[in-house]
Each structure stands twice: as C-alpha cells, then as structure tokens.
Amino acid sequence: MITFVYAQDEQGAIGNKGDLPWHLPSDLKHFKETTMGHTMVMGRKTFEAMGKRLLPGRKSVVVTNQVGYGSDIPELTVLHDIEDVLELGKDQELMVIGGAGLYETLWPHVDKISRTVIYDTFEADTFIPEIDESLFERVRVVPGVVDEKNVHAHDYEWWERKGGEAK
Numbered sequence: 758m759i760t761f762v763y764a765q766d767e768q769g770a771i772g773n774k775g776d777l778p779w780h781l782p783s784d785l786k787h788f789k790e791t792t793m794g795h796t797m798v799m800g801r802k803t804f805e806a807m808g809k810r811l812l813p814g815r816k817s818v819v820v821t822n823q824v825g826y827g828s829d830i831p832e833l834t835v836l837h838d839i840e841d842v843l844e845l846g847k848d849q850e851l852m853v854i855g856g857a858g859l860y861e862t863l864w865p866h867v868d869k870i871s872r873t874v875i876y877d878t879f880e881a882d883t884f885i886p887e888i889d890e891s892l893f894e895r896v897r898v899v900p901g902v903v904d905e906k907n908v909h910a911h912d913y914e915w916w917e918r919k920g921g922e923a924k
C-alpha cells in the first residue's frame with residue numbers, strides 16, 4: 758500500500774531551492790507522528806534536503822539513478838526503479854514523502870494521502886498537482902493550531918482512493 762505524505766501551499770507549492778518554502782514547526786511534528794514506525798520512500802533530492810539524515814524510528818528508502826549512491830550510509834535502502842518501490846509496497850504501507858517527480862510517477866498507485874494545506878502562498882520552484890476528486894475523497898480534516906511559532910493557517914487532511922486500493 759502506498760500513502761503520500763506532503764505539505765503544500767494554496768498554489769500547490771512544496772519546495773523552494775532544495776528546501777521547504779515555509780517555516781511551520783507543527784507540521785514537522787505532524788510529519789513525525791504520521792511517518793513514525795513506517796518505511797519512508799523519497800527521491801534523492803528530498804533525502805539531501807533533509808541533510809541525508811536517517812530519521813529515528815523509520816526506515817528510509819531513497820530512489821536514484823546513481824549507481825552506488827548511499828553505499829557509505831549503513832541502514833539506507835537505495836532503489837533505482839519504481840517497480841522495486843511497488844514491489845516493496847505489496848506487503849507493507851509505504852509512506853512516500855516526495856518530491857515532485859516521485860509523486861508524479863506514483864499517483865496511479867497511491868491509496869491514501871496525508872496532506873497539509875497551508876493557506877498562504879510562498880516563493881517556490883517545486884509543485885504538486887491538485888488532488889483529483891473524482892479518484893480520491895477527503896475523509897478527515899483537522900485544523901492546525903496557529904500560534905506565535907506557527908503563524909500560517911493550515912489544515913491536516915486525510916484522503917482515500919474511492920472504491921478501495923489502487924492496483
């Protein structure tokens with residue numbers, strides 16, 4: 758099973774200059790809670806955007822075309838083919854955490870989406886398309902708390918594919 762996890766602004770922005778476009782600590786906490794105990798799959802640039810760090814309590818899988826990438830990082834799984842990602846997802850829930858290329862390739866296979874929507878617009882160079890509501894339904898939404906450290910209004914949303922799991 759494949760679950761997408763991402764945060765976007767009102768224009769679908771997800772990244773800028775190799776980093777997140779915003780500062781929203783409560784979404785990082787939400788990301789940690791969502792992904793904890795799971796296998797996370799990410800593109801090579803997202804892995805590098807996280808400082809090539811293995812996050813505690815989660816297994817990290819990086820997708821890259823580069824042969825030998827990550828061989829110096831014990832416990833990192835490196836895959837070179839999207840078919841290998843699909844194979845890995847047959848007997849476990851994979852949390853795909855970006856970036857744009859990986860989301861684009863895996864849309865036909867995604868079963869669930871955990872999306873944070875930030876009600877603002879930011880300078881950005883990386884985007885994700887809007888969720889196709891003919892294919893997915895929003896099953897839950899929880900407003901994020903706005904405070905002095907989290908100044909942008911935001912919602913945490915959960916979506917599921919209509920009619921059961923993707924093939």
Ligand SMILES: NC(=O)c1ccc[n+]([C@@H]2O[C@H](COP(=O)([O-])OP(=O)(O)OC[C@H]3O[C@@H](n4cnc5c(N)ncnc54)[C@H](OP(=O)(O)O)[C@@H]3O)[C@@H](O)[C@H]2O)c1
Binds near residue numbers: 762776801803856862
């Ligand atoms: N807001 C969010 O929720 C969120 C989530 C994730 C990332 N981001 C942001 O998005 C940006 C990074 O995303 P990105 O889209 O530029 O890059 P990305 O998807 O993280 O990484 C792209 C790289 O992944 C590898 N790759 C992707 N698909 C592949 C495939 N099918 N087969 C083999 N290799 C594949 C390639 O690596 P090689 O070039 O090594 O071959 C490709 O250059 C950053 O700004 C990051 O902060 C935001």
